[in-house]
Every structure is written in C-alpha cells, then in structure tokens.
Amino acid sequence: MLFLDLLGKFLTSMGFSAFTWQQGVMIIISGVLIYLALKRGFEPLLLVPIAFGMLLANLPLAGLMEPPVYKAVTDPLTGEHTHHLREMGGLLYYLYQGVKLGIYPPLIFLGVGAMTDFGPLIADPKSILLGAAAQFGIFATFLGALLLDFTPGLTFTIKEAASIGIIGGADGPTAIYLTSRLAPHLLGPIAVAAYSYMALVPMIQPPIMKALTTRKEREVVMGQLREVTRTEKIIFPVLVTVVVSLVVPAAAPLIGMLMLGNLFREAVFMQPVLNRLLKTSSNELINIVTILLGVTVGATANGRLFLQAKTLSIICLGLAAFCVGTASGVLFGKLMNVLSGGKVNPLIGSAGVSAVPMAARVSQAVGQQYNPSNHLLMHAMGSNVAGVIGSAIAAGVFIAMLG
C-alpha cells in the first residue's frame, strides 16, 4: 500500500498529469523561434534566450515563474499579523525582478554605449533630426493600437497601446523597459515582435526606401564628415545626459547608462585604467544581462496570456511600426534634401530607427546599388545612433504621461 501511495504521489507530480494544450502550443512556438534564431540567424543573441525562457515557463508543474507563497499568521500573544514563507518562488521569478525593477535594460544600454561611436552624429548634428523623424513610427502605431478599439475583441488600454507603439523604436532594451513599466503582461509578445522585426530590417526597409525616393535622390553623394576631436567625444556623453534628463527625467536611467558606457569608451585614451571598465561593460556585463533579460522576458510568455487574438494584432502592429518609422525617416530625409539644396541623401533617413548598426548598413547597401562609389555608412550611423537617443526620449515621454 505504501508502495502504491508513493507511486501515486510521484505520478501526480509528473508534468504529464498537468499538461495543457496551451503549454503544448507554446513549446512548439518556442521551438520555431529557436529554429529561426539558429538556422536563419534571426537575432540569435536575444531570440535564443527568449525562446528558451518561453519553453521553461511553459513546462507544467516546473513552477519556474511561480511567485513565493506566504502564509498569513497572527501572533497569539501580541495579535500582530505577519507573513511566513511557505513555498519559495521559482528561479526565473527571482531573476525576473531585474526586469520588473527596470535594472536589466539600462545595464544593456551601458554595454551598447560602450560599443557605440557617436562621432558621426557629433560631426553632423543635423542627422539628429532624422533620428527624431523616425520615432513617428512609435506614435503612429500607438494610435493604430487605439483605433483597434473599433474591432471587437481587440481592445487595448492606453498603456498597452504605448507599449505596443514602442516596438517602432526598433530598440529592444527600450521596448522592454517601457513595457515592464506600463504593461508587463505584454512583455512576451512585444519582446518577440521587437527582436524578430529587428532581424528583418534588411528585408523590411529596402522596398519602402525605394518606393519613397527617386533614382536621382538615391544617387546623392554626401560630403565627407569633419574630424571630431577627442574632447568633443568626451563632452558629448555628459552633455546629452544633462540635456535629455532635464527635458525628460523618466529617460534618465536609459540615457544615463548609455552615455556612461560611451564615456568609458571615449575617455580610455586619457585614463587607460578605464579600459577595465570598458571591457567589462562591453563584454562580460552585457553578456550576463542579455542572458538574464532574454530568459526572463521569454518566461513571461505563458500560454494563457500569449495565445490570444491580441498577440497576433501585436505582431501585425509591430510590423506596421517598423514600416511607418522607416517611411517617416525617409520622407524627412527628402525634406532635408530639398532644404539643403540636394546635399542630403534621403536613404539615410531610414537609419533613424534604432536598429544599430543594421539600419545604417541597409542605407549603405541600397545607396551603393545605385551609385557604387557612394559611401553613406558614416552619415547613416549618425541618424542611426540619434534614433537610439530619440526612442529613449519617446519612452520617457510615455512614462511621464502614462506612468
């Protein structure tokens, strides 16, 4: 009898006994994402941990994302109410606190800043405007999500719509940071959409760029960028942090860490000892945080929340966000071309989305198709990195108005 009791207890503790069809579908979806990441090269750095986190969170009875269970007790002598821990939370629940408390995305930005050269932006400050124009994709998608109210069953709150809109910034850490603040239950689909579309930038952008520009515009050769002094490169991160944080304090965690990383990079020639911090922030630290962020964000995609009509609409709106962002950047580039007397190639406008450096490389590649001696990369990098700052400001605006 004891044998049967123990066997029965073990059988009911197996995952098979509590397996639901939603968990099965999510495990299949995570398999597809792993395939896309490994075989097709879709942003494997983030998509592999996200997909695996999704797999782990949908394993029945594993409880990796379960919160701790407390028991309320009353002290018989004093009558005081306290909580005693009855059951520990799951591994990924505790690791997820870095996302919930807004720690991981700024640390990723620290590494991004340490690896980014803002020289092209400093050399040509007007390329910042292209970074601003491309952020229209964020707000257009935000409105698009609200317009879905007219479709039955696809109602988003304003906070959810803002979280969906930020996909248009093409900036993973910013999207995760904003969504964890405004609509944490949508983290899974928004992260998957953001990173999948970032990987598809070379496919999404060129048709839009070609449709909105003339051949003559695509062949415009831009002048050589001036040389930027090291002093300017050191002053830049401090300046940007102060200016942006005064305008939008809610963007300070993202912009501050981005610029701290950049300061390490640019100041290392003056104080070589900073090379230790530079190496750590651009290697070990960003790699560790990437793993923790990816796995825990993926783990928020449990079947009950993910498998809804809303998720499909988020995926579609995410694509619209990228397209509108690209289009608005190119159209603003055309305007700048007219106002500058033909000196600005509109193709660099598409690099205003923050997918660094992929979007800049796409501008270079499309420009060279029409003029093989045209080198737009550095100019496009200016608007590309401006887009990173622009999307962080847009996220700060949403947090300030809706948080």
Place this chain on the structure above:
Amino acid sequence: MDTIAKLNTGLIITVLGMGIVFCALIFLSLVLKSMEIISRNRHARAGETGRVNGTVAGPRAARRDDTELVAVIIAGVMSMGEEGKSLTVRSITRAADGAPVWGRAGRGDQMANRL
C-alpha cells in the same frame, strides 16, 4: 475610458510626444553645433598663437616632431627583421592610401582598440 476619449487622449499624447522628441533633439543638435564652433575657434586661436610665437619655437617644434617620426619609422623597419643594419633616412614621403573607406575605418578601429 470610452473609445473616443481614448483616441482624443492618444492624439494629444502623439502631438505632444513628437513635439517633445523633436524639441529635445533640436536643442541637442544646437548644443553640438555650438560645441563644434567653440572647438574650431579654440583651434584657430591656438594656431594663431603658435604662428605669433613661432619664429623661434616653430622650426624647433617641427624638428622635434620629425625626429620622433624618424625614430618611429626606423623602429618599425627594424622590427621587420632589419636589426644590426645601419640605416640612413634620406626623405619621408606620404604614400597615397588606396584602401577603401571601410578598410580605413577598420584599421582605425583596430588601432583604437590597442590603445
């Protein structure tokens, strides 16, 4: 909140949001432009001061730079297996750099990483 009220709020946030993003980045670009002007003026003034003081200092400074340059080039040539040979540098001429832009950028990146 009903649909029309949400759309109204959304439109206001869109207009304000884009306006704030543009204003913040325009302000930033103006600050960067003024930083460029200040930096250019400082270099121009440093150049003029150098020229004013330069009749004695200028040639001496140029000679010092050439000596260092010659020492670096000889060290580079020696490191290519020419130790023990006696070398006389008669002239130094900058060769045309036929490397493509990306090649130059990559070379600069590698040098910066070594520092």
